[in-house]
Amino acid sequence: MNCQGVWTIAEADQGKIRDVSFELLTRGRKLADKLRTELVSVLMSNHIESNNIQELIFRGADKIYLVSDSKLKHFIVENYANVLEDLIKKYRPEIIIAAATTSGRTLMPYLAIKIKAGLTADCTDLDIEKETRNLLQTRPAIGGNILATIKTPKYRPQMSTVRPKSTKPAPIDRNRTGEIINVPLKPELIDGRVKRIGFRKNKQEDANIQNVNIVIAGGRGLKKKDNFSLIKELSQHLGGAVGASRDAVDRSWISYPHQVGLSGKTVIPKLYVAIGISGAIQHLAGMKTADNIIAINNDPEAPIFKVANFGIVGDLFEILPKLNERLSKEECNDRK
């Protein structure tokens, strides 16, 4: 098949490369080294500063295909898929990895169909099968009850999306060198059917729960909407974002973008604090792979305690005010 190279798809927003692009390079570097091939970062965007682009090389890329044009300022799947398809046909990579973000999870399936490639969503682990050079892609399914390993023996490229925050960016190494290849945008690749006519930015308090190190989540145990202020206060003390169970969202205590679980978001923070959440299987599916889980619940039998590293069985209305009070007196280290 004569395909060569591992590609990662960088993402940019408002003229700046998103962190997830560097995380992808960490994944890609490991695979490229095992395959003894080059690691490429593909950046489709507009007006990114050159030292920001250089950072892709400092963090692991050997080569960058840069397609910079005002028509690529915003993610429009049809345009991005056309540009990427054109690059793939020219340079024939063996592996393409994108982030499992709203754009990555739109671009990759749209593109995989056009080039008949195998695509595996939301991988948590990627490795190489040495003898065959096949990519081994591991992902959770059935609400996290199974981990399936998937490969694509006969088709190239092999494509994956991986969850943001599931790896760390490599440290900057200013001695690393690489090549930046400017690829002019061919006008015929712009589809033109879909127009982005506006954008409504989240309020500060609606911080994206998938992009933070700490999530403080509340559930039915809070009893009413007003009590969510206890969760918000704790999230401010700990410097985290507010999450919620489906019950809390269905009762309109908090909006849907905060929902964690099977019908909401999957989060992998360093610390997940579940308060008044019993831990139904659908909720666990969205948070059980967090690095650390703290649970506060009045039911000692609640399933959430089975996945917790630390738990308190008690009345959250007695515990939270005291906890908030103590944290306001700076009892935790390294708070900024």
Place this chain on the structure above:
Amino acid sequence: MNIIIPIKQVPETSNVKMDKKTGTIIRKGIESIINPLDLYAIEVGIQLKEEHGGTVKVITMGPPSAEKALKEAIAMGCDDGILVCGKEFAGSDTWATSYVLASTIKKMGNYDLILTGERATDGDTGQVGPGIASFLNLSLATYTSKIVNLNSENIIIERLVEDGYEILKLPLPSLLTVVKEISYPRLPTLRGKQRARKTIIPKWTNEKLQLKQENLGLNGSPTRVVKINHPKVFRKGKIFQANDEDSINESIGQMIKFINEKNLL
């Protein structure tokens, strides 16, 4: 406004129990339901029909028993359904599934809008909706959270992304995958259930679709599942009882110590 909604039948996962000896899911006695995230697409489809007229058709690829999911959708208010069924479709990955559903839609013809759920709760890939759009070369919006405006030529929608909502204008026909925020699914009515019972669901096999065998089922699927593991996420965490002033203070102190020792902030 003619709308087609591809749906999926999935196991009712809230009752999933794992076999402790084999580590596999106990399927026996597990009820099958419409993928919960497809209900939002069905609801939006019915609302758009109520407002703009036209038809709402549901389709699914699955075993004969998946007819039940189509009938449930009809009971909610969809007009009719098609079941794509046959052993040649077994083992399809998202590429092959998208191919068959897109081919079905092409053969049905006469549509303005395709609506799907964001993903299915069992496979959890979210790839089939965009895949169908790609096969049919339709303009696509994923994570649609609101329909702002619809006329005979265009649709304006909001799309839920990481840091806010994008507003997109798409020409019809187009495909939208929708998130929960877009609607509140209605329950089937008694009259709807009666109508669903009487509705005959046509079964489309490959004799009808005439697709190349090499693109179907396992043959047509680029990916292969090579291993299944059953992760054990049970952690042996320390659990503190907090039932009086002293034990509450003690457990809070322990929690702060836990956070500090692990350097979590």
